[in-house]
Amino acid sequence: MTIALERPVSTTDPITLIDPEVTDRLTHRITTDHPEISAPMARRIVGQAAAFIAASGQQPGQSLVPSELVDHGWHAFLLHTVDYAEFCQRVVGRFVHHVPTDEDEETASGPQATRERTLAAFRAAGFAVDEELWPNLAKCTQCHAGCTDSPKNG
Numbered sequence: 001m002t003i004a005l006e007r008p009v010s011t012t013d014p015i016t017l018i019d020p021e022v023t024d025r026l027t028h029r030i031t032t033d034h035p036e037i038s039a040p041m042a043r044r045i046v047g048q049a050a051a052f053i054a055a056s057g058q059q060p061g062q063s064l065v066p067s068e069l070v071d072h073g074w075h076a077f078l079l080h081t082v083d084y085a086e087f088c089q090r091v092v093g094r095f096v097h098h099v100p101t102d103e104d105e106e107t108a109s110g111p112q113a114t115r116e117r118t119l120a121a122f123r124a125a126g127f128a129v130d131e132e133l134w135p136n137l138a139k140c141t142q143c144h145a146g147c148t149d150s151p152k153n154g
Helices: 022-035 038-056 067-077 081-092 111-124
Strands: none
Touching: 022 038, 022 067, 022 081, 038 067, 038 081, 038 111, 067 081
């Protein structure tokens, strides 16, 4: 079976959504907080975090979850509230809140289905998926009680 598309699907590198100065700040934050992550890897993480935020904003009410690495980028962005708020308004048209799940709350479909739903939302929004950064999902339950950035997990 062949499916004909009316228009070609283009893929956008999500790093282009972020001002280069902001990208540099976020990259620096990630490499400072996570010295095991190189600057080039941190930059890739920032790009995937931008795509995650944008895709999340386009899928209200649908549970999308970042990978552990992309979660580092999202948390770095959240710490830069002015930059984060501006990005959300410009790219999504509204603020995208970080809403951690309760510790005993699981996504009904399971982690693999949630990962696939998240990456499908990326692709539907036209963003390139950096597969190497998506081996597993973050366990983000109440920040500083279970997030990948949590001191409890270090």
